[in-house]
Every structure is written in structure tokens, then in C-alpha cells.
Amino acid sequence: MASVSVIIPTYNRRESLRRALTSVFQQTVPPLEVLVVDDGSTDGTKEMVRAEFPQVTYLFQKNRGVSKARNRGITETRGEWIAFLDSDDEWMPRKLEKQLHALHQAPQYRICHTNEIWIRRGKRVNPRKIHQKHGGYIFPHCLPLCIISPSSVLIHRSLFLEYGMFDEALPAVEDYDLWLRICAHEAVLYLDEPLIRKYGGHADQLSRKHWGMDRFRIYALEKVLASGQLNREQTLLVLEELLRKITIFVQGAKKRHKTDTVTRYEAKRQYYEAMQAALLRGR
Known part of the structure; x- marks a missing residue:
């Protein structure tokens, strides 16, 4: 079975990070390693991770942003495949298993994403049509907005060597930028099954911090x-x-x-x- 490194960037989300990590360790196919990159938390995140998840590699940096956190995770891990998980989201137990199986069946793909369940302020909501997911050559669909959730993606390490990593100059939409670069050239495998729960509506989301996204x-x-x-x-x-x-x-x-x-x-x-x-x- 292919090796997977899990990278979780976080900032002052101790409680939701606990939920995210729990979902990683409930996977039916365990990852090779799990890395938490803490972007300057002051809420006891470090103590929680070390006390409750001692098997996790914990790295700390001082407020350098989510792109720097993810990029550091990419360089510090060694798995053939990389899975990102935002610290306010969670995976379904068979997420990695199903993606790895699908990629094994279709080895021409180097990136795979899945459908998702949206939770807003504690309630499940239906995504708008503009957020509909796609597979194959999806570059035209990537232009209006980001349609690949970082928490759902499983990506081969070689793609970062070919197309670069997350742009650290961007305070937001860094995922949109990366998917544009990759999807202009790469076909994407899509599993039309919700394998993550994506939580939103909280005050610390980047979309609430910047006007004119x-x-x-x-x-x-x-x-x-x-x-x-x-x-x-x-x-x-x-x-x-x-x-x-x-x-x-x-x-x-x-x-x-x-x-x-x-x-x-x-x-x-x-x-x-x-x-x-x-x-x-x-x-």
C-alpha cells in the first residue's frame, strides 16, 4: 500500500483540532505519519497534542500563515502521497482507504478529491451549484472559485516538484492558486462520495478577514x-x-x-x- 503523510495546519483551534486528529486515527488505512504545524497558537494546542496524540509530530511556527505551514509540512514529511486536513474539518473513517483504492485502479492520476458534507453553525447545509465538484480535466471549473477542498485532496508528492507549492505571498485563496497551476495540466480523479465533513461559519475564517477576496x-x-x-x-x-x-x-x-x-x-x-x-x- 502506498504511503501517506497527513499535514494539519492549525491556529488556536484546540478543540476542533482534537476532532480532526481523532478522525485521522480512526482511518481504516492508517497513514505513515501525521504532522501538525501550529502557526502560533496560544490556546494550549501544543499541550493537548502532546498529551492526547503523542504519535503526532508537532511543529511550531510564529504566525507565518497557512501556506507556510502546509509547505513546511510538505518538506518535513516523507510519504509518497500527501493528504491535507484543515484543523476545523474531519474525515470519514474510510476516506484514505477509498482514495488509495481508486488511485490504485486508475494509476494515471496523481491527484484525487472527494465530495463533502457542509456543516454551518452546527447544521448541515447544501452547497450551491457553483460549488459542484468535478473530475477529469477540470481547469475551466477551477477558474470562478476553488472547487477542490484541501481537506479532501490526496496528492502525489511529485506534483509539488513540477508545479510548485503553496504561494506564501497569498494571505487567502492559496489553494485556488495551487489548483489552477496543477489543473491546467493534470487530470483529477473525483470520488462522488462525501468523505469529509467541512465546518464553516466561524469568526476566524480567512474569508471574513479580508474585503475583496x-x-x-x-x-x-x-x-x-x-x-x-x-x-x-x-x-x-x-x-x-x-x-x-x-x-x-x-x-x-x-x-x-x-x-x-x-x-x-x-x-x-x-x-x-x-x-x-x-x-x-x-x-
Whole structure:
């Protein structure tokens, strides 16, 4: 059986981390190792992990962000496959077993994700249609927003060598950025079975800390566009989504009277409109 390293970044989530770790150690196929990267917790996380889960490798860093935490986990672990788990989520007991079996049956895939159950403020809710999961060539579906949950993914270590790790310059949507880079080139295996519980609605979620989250997605789209690794069809898809997001972001900036921001992003819009027009003329 292939070896799996589990990486759990956390920050001041002692109680939900306990639930997450419990779900890892209830797996029918145990991982090779479990690593918790604590991003500066002050709530007794370290003491809880060492007292209740002594088999866990615990690493501490001082508030360097979730991307740095995940990247450190990648470099510090040795499994062939890597599974991430956010400290406020939990796995179903057969999550790793079912993914490893599916990947064994379809060895051409190097990344696998699953369906999920959403819990908001203690109640199960149905995801919106825009959050629908997909398998195969999913790059077009990755452009509007992140459709692969880090807690559901099982990813071969080689992909980080080819496409890079999480972008530590991003304070949010770092997963969206990584999936764009990978899914532009890699097919994705999808298991249409909810194998994680994803909890949301709490005050410390990153989406509540930053206004205009699309500016981070704009950055990610600009980056994948500038990579020079997209074909013409992909480039046009990225430009279409980029222009849509810039338009929405500018509207929000205008409402907040952020004049400098409006000016900067209006210039971006003109630049990408010209690029799009030039590509379309070349048909």
C-alpha cells in the first residue's frame, strides 16, 4: 500500500483540532505519519497534542500563515502521497482507504478529491451549484472559485516538484492558486462520495478577514497567465474570468471610495481587454 503523510495546519483551534486528529486515527488505512504545524497558537494546542496524540509530530511556527505551514509540512514529511486536513474539518473513517483504492485502479492520476458534507453553525447545509465538484480535466471549473477542498485532496508528492507549492505571498485563496497551476495540466480523479465533513461559519475564517477576496484570485489568474504554459483556449478562458473578476472588484472598490485601487485595476482591465482582443483577432 502506498504511503501517506497527513499535514494539519492549525491556529488556536484546540478543540476542533482534537476532532480532526481523532478522525485521522480512526482511518481504516492508517497513514505513515501525521504532522501538525501550529502557526502560533496560544490556546494550549501544543499541550493537548502532546498529551492526547503523542504519535503526532508537532511543529511550531510564529504566525507565518497557512501556506507556510502546509509547505513546511510538505518538506518535513516523507510519504509518497500527501493528504491535507484543515484543523476545523474531519474525515470519514474510510476516506484514505477509498482514495488509495481508486488511485490504485486508475494509476494515471496523481491527484484525487472527494465530495463533502457542509456543516454551518452546527447544521448541515447544501452547497450551491457553483460549488459542484468535478473530475477529469477540470481547469475551466477551477477558474470562478476553488472547487477542490484541501481537506479532501490526496496528492502525489511529485506534483509539488513540477508545479510548485503553496504561494506564501497569498494571505487567502492559496489553494485556488495551487489548483489552477496543477489543473491546467493534470487530470483529477473525483470520488462522488462525501468523505469529509467541512465546518464553516466561524469568526476566524480567512474569508471574513479580508474585503475583496477576488483581488487574491486576480493575482492567481495573472500568475498562471504569465507562466507561458497555457494553450490558446486556456488563455482565453483565463482572460474572460480575469476580466469578470476585475469588474466585480472595481465595483466594490468604488463603493469603498478606494480611488487608487480603482485606478490601478481599471488599468489592468484595459490591458487584459487589449490582450483578449488581440487573441480573438488571431483566430
